[in-house]
Amino acid sequence: MSKFLRSWESLLILILGITTAVNISLAPEFLTLQNQVNLFQLSIEKIIIATIMTLIIINGEIDLSVASIMGLSACTFGTIIDVGMPASLAILLCLGLGIMLGAINAFWITIIGIPSLVVTLASLIGYRGFARVLLEDRGITGFPDWFIALGRDGLIGSLPLSFFAFALLVATLSIVLHRTGFGREVFTIGNSAEVAHYSGLRVARVKSILFILSGGISAMAGLFYAARLASVRGDAAFGFELDIITMVLLGGVSIFGGKGSMLGVVLSILIVLNLRNGMALMNITGHIQTAVIGILLIASVLIPNMLERLRSVST
Amino acid sequence: MISPPLAGERSTIVSHPILELRHISKSFGMTAAMADVSIAILPGQVHAIVGENGAGKSTLIKILTGVHQPDEGEMLVDGKQMQIRSTEDAQKHGIAAIFQEPMVFPDLDVAENIFISHHNLGLVMNWATQYQHANEIIARLGITLDPRRLANGLTLAEQQTVEIARALSLNVRALIMDEPTASLSAHEVDRLVQIVEALKMRGVAVIYISHRLEEIFRIADTVTVMRDGKHISTKPISQVTQQGMVRDMVGRSINHFSMKVAANAHGEKILSVRNLTRDGVFSDVSFDLHIGEVLCFAGLIGSRRTDVGLALFGVEPATSGYIEVARQPVTIDSPQSALKYLIAYVSEDRRKFGLALNMPIFANISLPSLKKLLRLFGLIDRKAEIAMAESHRERLSIRTPNVTIDVGKLSGGNQQKVMLAKWLETEPRILIFDEPTRGIDIGAKTEVHNIIRELAIRGVAIIVISSDLPEVLMLADRVLVMREGRQMGIFDISEATQENIMALATGQTAAMSQ
Amino acid sequence: MNVLLRNFHPQTLRVITLAVVLLLVIVFFVSQIDNYFSPRTLNRIASSAAVILPIAIGQAIVVMTRNIDLSVGSLVGITAYVTGDILAYAPFGPFLTLFIALSIGALCGAFNGVLVAYGRVPSIIVTLGTLALFRTFLVEYSEARTITTDSLPKWVVELPQTTLFSVGVLEVRVMVIVALVAALIFSLALWKLRAARKFYAVGSNPDAAIMAGINSERVVFTAFVLSGMLAGLAGLIFLARFGNITVVAGLGFELKSIAAVVVGGVNIFGGSGTILGVVLGTLLVDTIDNSLIRWAIVSEFWREALLGILIMTAVAVDTFMARSYVQLRKLVA
């Protein structure tokens, strides 16, 4: 779109190139197929949600409750299996639950008119609480084999179903966002909800659709999580929201809405995954990993800003 | 702190300029907004700057006040070279500005809005005295505004007066006004002119930008014309004619100023409004609108004309009353429902309600008519979209390298044109313009007037809310006058004069207005 | 009535609503929990809120300027730990210690502030980064040691039980007073200090602030320094209250403080809010939290779910009241 965005993405490509080069030269195992599969597999649920989070943040909102919806849907799945109902039914119920949880968020945000940060902060706490209510101190295992296989085994090659779900989401959401009328509405509302309203756009409807989608996709991610780990517990997916938001912001999506691209987010996802994987292979602890990503996040905005300023001063 | 200017106090003998720009250039990417401009500002004088939209006037102001840094050239304050890095810096040098787009703090009350950036009022607030001072300044401006009211919800005109009050209270040596009267009506303009006169007496240098040429002739001592970022001429007002000034502005002679043409032949009744009321805001507005007719709403600022427009567009629905479109009773409770009946509304506040500033021109133009561009699976036809934007760019002569740049980067007048384009594209049956020519230059103003008339001829029913009385008289077939939320009367254009409209608008009886 | 309505600042109403909601919550729990309305319970809730209150005030100031500070939790951790560590070597008195804690906090806050105000990096990005960065610093610095009460001077260990004065059976504790004094100072400053009003201005319309000649960079920077300082104060209170400090100290406080701030009626998009509201918001969240764990018929596992629901309800009630008030006012005007 604008020049700045283009340069942001080229910056990301540069960072990605450097990270990959460093990883290849310093971590011999990096390029192995298994490692490349693991690299996605380990964070697959986060990156799936990052796709819809991109739309939500471009829309000028935020959804902090995604990880709690994931947790609650995973725990609901566990509970349903535990009482002996078939897994296929459980899957449907959980997806429905996710959509409902998203709709509850949407209700407070669009109908009552409370800022999404506040609403989803409360539902972050509340939904997680219901996961606790369901499972208390239990963990649930014993899911059907086909379900577990779905989460773990390769569907084509060694790539599991969840990977294709991610790819499909990236493709469709990126077309929706950048090529369709709905996407244009998302951008416009993010830019100025008032202008959008005055232009006859149905602001509440667009927002509701996004939050409901977010609920559904988070529930799906929760199911992938349950399948991959073959077990659920009350703390499933705890704290994932910050990682997801970090990826989206590093992708150049403006936290104030109205700006960003799916390409940027995909690049940023690749960077974060590569970086984490590379550091893990170099035996760097979790704290340092998080700190490095934090520094990268700040630096990726700070350095272009500084360069811009230097340029304007020197000319 | 706030000493009212004393009438009769004579300005000291003018010797050297307070402010001087020498060979200033500034470009934004490819656009050269200012190229090698030099001017000197003398104390006790009103220095008007005129030019077409995008000529670089606002850029000049922003450089004088430190919002932008020049690429080249130097600035002198009191004959000494200075760098002004921020508006704070500028204020320290005694320079303050009223910017083109009013900027208030919605969460602060009017009084705080006026005094927030004062540096010498002491550490501790005294709310009571602050309100008192605010009242004094507001009174001088001749408007009614409660200093305790939050700025949130002020109309554009009210915001502009708050900004004027803020600048006046600063006790400056050089005051820059970028289209201060763009949304004021004649009444308030008169007061402003008086205040400017008084400032002049005290030796304040005033830089005055306006597209209303008659104002320039009223108050300016010197006129500088800019075109395409270049300095064209600086002359004492006595040596300037309107024709000559316009020629300098556009680079050629224009003769076809807006002129009143005979009223259109009206068609059928398309809109009928009866006793439209929004509780506590306006009440009992009733009128009919016919195909091909231009109905103008006149009134002072805050007379709630905009609110009637908003009600008809469904943004702030009316609480009672009756609306009929094409003889069908309708309820309009949202912009979508208004658009469904092919009613469009061009807001007076382009930055807040009109344009998504960080989106490209084409996306802004296509926004309300996006449906036309949708193809299979809801994909947007990009080519058609660009073509749509290009056609408007040509028709309205929007000054921009291309239609893919962000609207926010255009000059104020060009933004206004983009907003007009956006609503023209919806091809409505009923089109409400709220201050349609706010901030656009006379060339373009003529163009807009022509467009409005053309639309009317083509069968669109038009409502124009305008504070610009000459404009009202020129465009209208009928004039509806409002005052404090009430409809004071409707004139046929044949009976309407500036005097009788103002008399109704200010609440004087017809007898008193002789 | 009319005059009353017109002269009410919307914020005044928020505060009154909050107070009413808080009262309702208390009345509810009084009916549910035996012996609830006792000096003892009051004391405990107050002491618990005293840890969060300073952070919430700092957060509120930052939020008023249309920013957010996610690093406060890590800041509390750093101050609590490093101050504890310093005290172990040099058992300073209260004032010097307070100075040290505030300085540590202010320093970290300044780091955030420079990046946000002068580096022009959005605050959520900066503080999301420093949330991790500060915590990592702490983990590296601590080398897995724990600060224990034994290594702390006696006055620190005894601070939580030190009472300033008693009103009947109600003991008013020093830490509660310290937190309240902080609230009072900032409340007064935001109301009365001309410079402090600029926090509102910058948050209300950042562009206008620049145009009006407000040095918004300095204002935003100051907000972060203050937030850091107040987190430092909270760190000191944390240290005194819990005595045992590990690297997880203050984990998750950022969300708690944001919850207190939004419940307290501070506009998350900047420009408005009062410290009194924040005090009530903090008390409300903390009271709900601390009452739920005392409510016998609610199982341990229902607590979080109820907390989420109650926060939502409180905010919704507040929004409704504020909205109907605005409507009422329009009618009257």
Add this chain to the structure above:
Amino acid sequence: QKGGTANLVLLPKFLGILPFDQARRGAEEAHKELQNKGSLDYIGPTPENSVAGQIEMLTTATTQKKNVVMLSNNAGDQIAAAAEAAQAAGTKVVTWDSPIPSGKGETVFVAQVDFGSIGVVMADMAHSIMGGSGDFAILSATPDAANQNAWIAAMKETLKGDKYKNLKLVDTVYGDDQAEKSYNAALALVDKHKNMKLIMAPTSVGIVAASKALQDEKLCDKIKVSGLGVPAEMVSYTMNGCAPEFALWSFVDLGYLTYYTSYALATSAIKGNIGDEVNAGRMGKFKIEADPGRKNTKRILMGPFTVYNKKNVEAAAK
């Protein structure tokens, strides 16, 4: 047996906490003693990201073809899949401190003490502190902590015994291993249960927080604290009577033994079957046996643990 090559990873629940650091010291001691030519990495996730982080780190170690990952499991059965994948790729998983509940993917669990006997010890401490009768409550870490849950279950089992018939467990609450939550939870217990005489906290964070809370509220003469704690952190509360008795084992030894076991597995000195014997340097010989607490799993029992009181706590705290 010395001087072999084994690449080992010590993976605690998270970093920065004393007990885990002690385990590291034990492991390093063993690493030196055994003159291992391979590597010993001490890595861990952040507390907020503990579950996902442990799974990630275990998977990475598998990719790196490490021989053994020594895991203090914080992820419950959620890590079983990764552990099974590790085993399949030839990386053994030895758990310590906290096992994988289902035992899936776990080679052997190095148990600090017999989980059943911790139940007995806690019950005994409660019995002796309360003088044989009274109400008490448990303040645990998180509802998800496998080891804590096992100990609580074992204690409840023990309480059924005749000796404890006058002890009444009235409540179980969680402090999420956070100081302020545990502190508030302790005070809430006090308010909720008027006749409560003891808070039993089988977690080092909970026990100090509860002790501090009762001390601050001057309740120590009415209500006592007990459980599992680190002497250095507990010494003042034991000396002033708030927490007269608590228990713990040596984390240094636990790290040491876990290392020896893992090294033996890596160098194929043992297969990891029941009956295999680990020669653990200064600690002597240990046998792999069936874990009585979990079906189809194996453990090595370290033991013993120490009960600390006024007499021995000061020395241990040094």
